[in-house]
Amino acid sequence: MPLFGRFFGKRKDDDESSGDEVEDRSAGDLSYVGTAAYDVLRKHYNHYHHDLWNVTKGRVVGDLHITPKDAFTRADTTDPPEGHDDWMPEKIREIIARTEEWCDIMTLGPPDGLFMDAFKQALHDICCRELILGRITIRMMFGNIVGMPVNCNKLIEEFTKDLPPDAGEKIKLWVGSWRKGVSWNHAKIIAVDGKYLWTGGHNFWDYHYLRKNPVNDLSLEMEGGVAKDGHLYANAQWGYIVKKQSTAWGRFVDKNIPDALDVPRRARVTVSEFPASSTAEFPPFYIGKKKSERMLRGRYSFNNGKFVPVITMGRYGVILKKHRPSDAAIVALIESAQTIVRFALQDIGPVCVPGTKFSLPGCVWPEEYLNVMARVMWTRHVDIEIVLSNPGSIPGGLKATEANYGNGWSCVDVAAEIIKRIQKQFPDAPHAMLREVVQDNLRVCFLKSPRGGTSYKDGGTLGLHSKHFIIDDIACYIGSQNLYICDLAEWGVLIDDPATTESIKGQYWDPMWKVSYTRDDCDVDLVMDGLKIDRGAPNKYELTKLQYEKAKEKLYADYGAAKEKAFYAQKKRDDGYTSEDDKDDNSSAEDYSEAEC
CATH class of the missing domain: 4.10.280 (MYOD Basic-Helix-Loop-Helix Domain, subunit B)
Incomplete structure (x- = not known):
């Protein structure tokens, strides 16, 4: 079915399953964890197979991309030194510069500082290559946050101002941005030639990651068929831009009002192209080559023999009226747990009104996630371990209005909200047994440093931006999707392989948990007392x-x-x-x- 028909056509069943279950040939290698997600996706989201989810293969390349580097394992206990993570922009440059045919880049906001330098250098490296197999397609997609419009024209100028004179003969570059209501792109993806993938939680922001008091985050590099799914995920967001700019409003406003001007309208899309004189207004959609062609061509060809099962899963926010495939898959993954689920998250609760136990009006707790955590703890005695960002964490040099990692809830608040879902689903649950669950199965803590405590030396609190969880030490998710409710476009990968999961756990979770879990953040008595508190949004x-x-x-x-x-x-x-x-x-x-x- 054509792209527009799948996503934007006026179909009666646009938000319903056709009833035909998808059979993916790669699903035979999945564990019971991966199978749980696959069953939900193939039965209820069959229309979006290959676009919002897929079962594929891939492998992790090198070490995880963890910032600050050695945050939990440094021998000294000082704050990260100057230049602590300058390696990361260089790695981003190297991945983009591999491009021989097609590169998709998706992130929340435009790069700045050393990350902007890395983007520009990567484009320069591509254009200086002697052998170019036709003009290379590069699509960059950013989120158009309310009050922070993306100036696509200015970005095109910045990206291309230092390129060689013949750059327009070697690359075709599009920069786009969209917003619909309070929904926009939040996925973080670099996909290159259907072979190489970078994804995770990192934004490309200098002051957040490379300077004083950096926020902790996690991403990874992969290779294999998983990269193709990153390209395919990008297609519909570009399709939305084409659709909106093809309307009368789009032709008049989106094409004529400067990108930098915020328009008081529910939807806003912008796009710019290079070179303007010889490039179409909108980019083509990625289709991809046959597997045999993709694996054997180019300087970066590889062997598919050592790859492991991967499920890619995403959501498009309000671009789709109802469907959120990755939400349902995450619930199914947690539901499949038999022993333990480990979470490294920015937060679970909505934004808290400062100085209160109220949620910000209009914000709610994620009922489905809390309910499934409660069910597996109560019915199967599954352990739930959670590391959260410290409230009010602001990277050095920024203001609270520019960055704030942590929605304001204590670990006791989060634990109490989970236990309350046991009470709601199992009204006859004895108080004494609920207390045992808190004591034996639920462990919640704030991020800490090796020297102890939740702060840098100047008092700034440690921030966490990862979106990572591990189920039964068999499969793990790394991507852009938070578990607190925020209806954005998201994407991530579930790696369904015990050996790879154990390696990821050893690099990231184990050292983080060792320094963070001190049994001080979640007092059992306070959690039980907190069951009486209503943490919902206040009424009028x-x-x-x-x-x-x-x-x-x-x-x-x-x-x-x-x-x-x-x-x-x-x-x-x-x-x-x-x-x-x-x-x-x-x-x-x-x-x-x-x-x-």
Whole structure:
């Protein structure tokens, strides 16, 4: 079925299964964990096979891409030194520069700093190659965040300004961005020639990862058929841009209003191309070559013999009305667990109203994920281990409005919300047995450093941005999808192989858990007491009352500060401090005490 027909056609069954179960020939090698996800996907999301999910093969290349490097294993206990992760932009450059025919890049926001330099150098390397088998196709897709529009024209200029004069004869480059409501691209993918794949949690942002107080994150490089799925996933997002710009509104607004201008409309799409004089307005869709051609051509051909089963899974946010295949697959994966599920996540709960136990209005807890965690703990005594970002983690040099890793909940809050789902699903569950589950099966902690504690030396808290979980130490997920509710376009890989999973666990989870889990973050008594707390969004009355209490607290605080300031200013004057410098005195009690000494 043509791309537009699959995703954007006016079909009666557009958001329903056709009833025909997909049979994927690669599924025979899956474990019971992978089979659980596969069964859900093939039965309920058969329309989106190969576009939003697939069973394929691949292998992890080299070590995991963990930043900060050696965060949990360094012999010293100092903060990451200057230049600690400059290796990562260089690795990104090297992967992009391999391109001989087709490269897809997808991420949340445009690269900056050393990452921008890496992108530009990779394009330069491609254009300086002597042998070019026809013009290379490069598609870059970014999320158009509300209030932060992507200037595709400016990005094209920046990417191409230092390229050789004949670059337009060697590459065709498109830069695109979309938003629909509060949904946009959040997937992080580099797919090259249907052979090489990079994916995970990292954005390409200098100040978040390469400077002071970096956030912890996880990505990986793979090769094999899994890379083709990255290209195919990108197709529908480009199709959405084509569809929207083909409307009357798109032809008038999206094509004529500057990219940098935020348009007060539910949907906004932008696209720019290089070279403008000889390149189509929209990029082609990736189809891919036959497997035999793809494996044998080029400098980077490889042997498929050592590859392991992989399920690629994604979602398109509100581009699709109802279907979220990866959501259902994640629930099925957790449901399949027999012994243990380990999670490394930014958060599980929605954004918390500061200073309260309320969710931000309009935000909710992820019921399906919490319910399935509760079920496997209660019915099969499966262990659940969770590492979370510390609330309010802000990388050095940035403001809270620019970055904030952690939605504000304590580990006790998260644990209590999971246990409450046992109560809802099993109303007769004895209180004493619930307490045993908290004590024996549920372990939740904040990210910590080898020296102990949750902070860098300057007091900034440790942030975590990974989206990673391991089921029964048999299969593991690495990708872009958070478990807190945020209806964005996401993508990731489930590696269904015990040996590969054990290697990933040994590189990342084991050292992180060793330093992070100290049994201090999740007191059993506090969790049980917390079962009575409603952490949902406040109603209108509760919100009004909350606003009143906050305003009253601020009024009293301002009044107290003014009285204190007046008191110490008067005391200084009484003691002879009468110079003109004291007219605008801002001294506090501590300042005055130091003056007396």
